[in-house]
Amino acid sequence: MAGAAVLGRLSWLLAELVETVRETPRVVSLVLDVPGWAGHRPGQHVDVRLTAEDGYQAQRSYSLAAPAAGERLVITVEQLEDGEVSPFLVEELRPGERFELRGPIGGYFVWDGAADGPLQLVAGGSGIAPLMAMLRHRAEAAVDVPATLLYSSRTLEDVIYREELGRLAEGDSALTVAHTLTRAQPDGWEGYARRIDGEMLREVLGPPDSGATTFVCGPTRFVEVAADGLVGLGYDPSRVRTERFGPSGR
Amino acid sequence: MSFITRGFRGRREPGDSGRIPPGQYETHDFPVLSAGPTPHTPLESWSFTISEGGEELARWSWDEFRALPSETVTKDIHCVTKWSKLDTTWEGVSVDTLLDGIETGAAYVTAWCDGGYTTNLPLEDVTGGKAWVAFSYDGEPLDPEHGGPARLLVPHLYFWKSAKWVRGLRLMDEDEPGFWESLGYHLYGDPWREQRYWGD
Numbered sequence: 001m002a003g004a005a006v007l008g009r010l011s012w013l014l015a016e017l018v019e020t021v022r023e024t025p026r027v028v029s030l031v032l033d034v035p036g037w038a039g040h041r042p043g044q045h046v047d048v049r050l051t052a053e054d055g056y057q058a059q060r061s062y063s064l065a066a067p068a069a070g071e072r073l074v075i076t077v078e079q080l081e082d083g084e085v086s087p088f089l090v091e092e093l094r095p096g097e098r099f100e101l102r103g104p105i106g107g108y109f110v111w112d113g114a115a116d117g118p119l120q121l122v123a124g125g126s127g128i129a130p131l132m133a134m135l136r137h138r139a140e141a142a143v144d145v146p147a148t149l150l151y152s153s154r155t156l157e158d159v160i161y162r163e164e165l166g167r168l169a170e171g172d173s174a175l176t177v178a179h180t181l182t183r184a185q186p187d188g189w190e191g192y193a194r195r196i197d198g199e200m201l202r203e204v205l206g207p208p209d210s211g212a213t214t215f216v217c218g219p220t221r222f223v224e225v226a227a228d229g230l231v232g233l234g235y236d237p238s239r240v241r242t243e244r245f246g247p248s249g250r
Numbered sequence: 251m252s253f254i255t256r257g258f259r260g261r262r263e264p265g266d267s268g269r270i271p272p273g274q275y276e277t278h279d280f281p282v283l284s285a286g287p288t289p290h291t292p293l294e295s296w297s298f299t300i301s302e303g304g305e306e307l308a309r310w311s312w313d314e315f316r317a318l319p320s321e322t323v324t325k326d327i328h329c330v331t332k333w334s335k336l337d338t339t340w341e342g343v344s345v346d347t348l349l350d351g352i353e354t355g356a357a358y359v360t361a362w363c364d365g366g367y368t369t370n371l372p373l374e375d376v377t378g379g380k381a382w383v384a385f386s387y388d389g390e391p392l393d394p395e396h397g398g399p400a401r402l403l404v405p406h407l408y409f410w411k412s413a414k415w416v417r418g419l420r421l422m423d424e425d426e427p428g429f430w431e432s433l434g435y436h437l438y439g440d441p442w443r444e445q446r447y448w449g450d
Binding site for chain 1: 252284288447
């Protein structure tokens with residue numbers, strides 16, 4: 001178990017949009033200035049609250065995609081077709097405009113660096129966001145542990161942070177990044193081309209390492225398959241941490 | 251006074267707004283949230299235990315548990331991650347039935363589960379027809395990812411209190427924070443008072 005998080009009361013703060021970064025056709029990252037932000041740990045998330053003129057409110061949670069740089073935060077938002085909040089954040093919010101946010105939230109799906117041992121990450125779709133915060137923290141703080149990412153996307157265009165992941169892996173012999181594209185692959189694709197399975201987990205992550213911590217994030221069905229697969233390979237369930245989103249599909 | 255975000259209108263669902271607590275939205279799916287892999291405990295080795303101070307007060311095998319009188323209830327549920335789902339139908343054994351005949355001076359319970367999860371509740375929040383150990387959802391056996399074979403159902407509190415894969419209740423004199431309650435989430439978790447996190 002993780003140590004108890006030290007949290008006081010979580011107050012609502014005002015976030016100002018600095019920049020919207022287009023990541024894929026359906027995903028953007030929002031760079032935010034949040035005066036009063038007190039820092040966070042890689043893997044944590046925030047609650048966003050939007051208020052309409054007549055007082056109507058909507059709240060949603062978003063993963064923090066980068067370590068805090070002072071009061072500057074990055075959240076990554078996937079635009080959901082019938083969403084209420086994500087289309088506004090992705091399409092309508094302009095630089096300089098503000099909304100409410102509070103956090104950091106979550107004290108279990110977090111990676112605190114070398115003390116947690118080698119880092120193993122399994123991402124499905126926009127589930128990469130909190131895992132990217134861990135990889136960015138590892139790179140920025142030069143944390144001296146090996147890291148492996150297995151990342152499942154539908155197509156190459158849907159791979160979030162594609163160039164940055166390539167750069168990070170290129171300059172770091174202790175970082176392995178493996179992609180699988182489940183729906184369509186470009187000509188000459190050398191990565192995996194199927195849904196995640198036990199064989200792929202074994203090939204990429206290797207046999208259970210008692211010192212490693214494994215983080216799995218993605219849609220429910222993806223996380224179920226990945227976490228079950230890891231347990232089937234002999235991974236200790238207490239060292240596999242999961243974060244799921246979306247419906248169960250039943 | 252909340253800050254108004256220019257241009258945000260939101261999507262208001264007609265009808266059931268009086269049943270959706272503050273900060274929640276209605277979903278028609280059934281999202282899944284768990285901190286780790288889904289446990290798969292065989293029914294032969296499953297049991298449910300009531301204990302106090304390390305002493306076992308009652309214990310049922312799966313067959314014994316399923317032979318207890320059960321109830322079918324239809325309830326609204328509210329997850330701290332913001333979704334609410336209305337009119338969910340469950341079948342389970344009332345916690346009143348499980349505690350029947352047990353004498354205790356305890357004021358709290360800790361529910362414990364396969365996979366190591368725990369959550370804390372006042373005893374009065376799981377008695378008096380307010381909580382069940384549910385084994386069926388929507389007329390079907392409860393899926394493992396939704397907490398099967400059996401989960402606690404305490405619909406008037408945020409849904410993390412409705413512990414999946416529950417295996418027993420420990421009667422406690424003191425309120426002892428469970429898994430999420432130790433990690434920043436509210437000790438009690440009333441959705442109508444929006445008690446999501448510490449200090450709410």
